[in-house]
Amino acid sequence: MELSKIDQALYQHTGGIVLGFHGCDETVGKKILNSQTEHLKASTNDYDWLGEGIYFWLNDPVRAYEWAIETEKRGKIKRPYVIGAVIELGNCLNLSERSAIRALRRSYTELRLSFEFRGEKINEKVVNSADDAGGFKLFRRLDCLVINNLIESAKADGQVFDTVYGYFQEGKDAYPGAGIREKSHIQICVRNTDCIKGYFLPRAISADMDSVVGAL
Numbered sequence: 001m002e003l004s005k006i007d008q009a010l011y012q013h014t015g016g017i018v019l020g021f022h023g024c025d026e027t028v029g030k031k032i033l034n035s036q037t038e039h040l041k042a043s044t045n046d047y048d049w050l051g052e053g054i055y056f057w058l059n060d061p062v063r064a065y066e067w068a069i070e071t072e073k074r075g076k077i078k079r080p081y082v083i084g085a086v087i088e089l090g091n092c093l094n095l096s097e098r099s100a101i102r103a104l105r106r107s108y109t110e111l112r113l114s115f116e117f118r119g120e121k122i123n124e125k126v127v128n129s130a131d132d133a134g135g136f137k138l139f140r141r142l143d144c145l146v147i148n149n150l151i152e153s154a155k156a157d158g159q160v161f162d163t164v165y166g167y168f169q170e171g172k173d174a175y176p177g178a179g180i181r182e183k184s185h186i187q188i189c190v191r192n193t194d195c196i197k198g199y200f201l202p203r204a205i206s207a208d209m210d211s212v213v214g215a216l
Helices: 026-033 061-073 098-117 141-156 209-214
Strands: 013-025 054-058 080-094 128-131 137-140 163-168 185-190 196-200
Touching: 013 026, 013 061, 013 185, 026 080, 026 196, 054 061, 061 080, 080 098, 080 141, 080 185, 098 141, 128 141, 137 141
Parallel strands: 080 163
Antiparallel strands: 013 054, 013 080, 054 185, 080 196, 128 137, 163 185
16 A cells, blocks of 8 residues: 555554553652542653653553652652553554654654744754763653644644653663663653553562662
């Protein structure tokens, strides 16, 4: 079939259920599990990797716990904790797919022209920054702006994205000469909370996860 005849929108609605894991402070996690709070708070930082929404690590409670420990060291979490969520991806902006990458490029072009109209250059005003030990950009202001703009533009055209899916090669090489990074992972960003069917306490987290993370 010719590429121009393929309706990619038919394949963006993913009916499958996935498990996501969220690192947080223990007080936050227990409020969710005890139904004292309905949902986790959406992140709205201008440097978020996948734009605005609630973030989960796909199938990886250990990585979520590791992130919580890293956040504790920065003074933003008092007691690291992890909760799981049952997530229906729904209409998903999957950034591992070619159609999504093309949409990102169109969004970037739209923003670039908007900046130029104001006499500015987008890549000077908004940049990804803060390299980690492997050269991975930890603050994603440009990507965040482009993704949020894409989603808002799609909404204006009648298409609403429930979730965003992204694969990241983060950190140092997993071993000398590797093409895989030690913190490689998939993140799910949930924009529509109706896609979160429930929260749960991961069974493995009841063990001493400090020793598990320390062994990584």
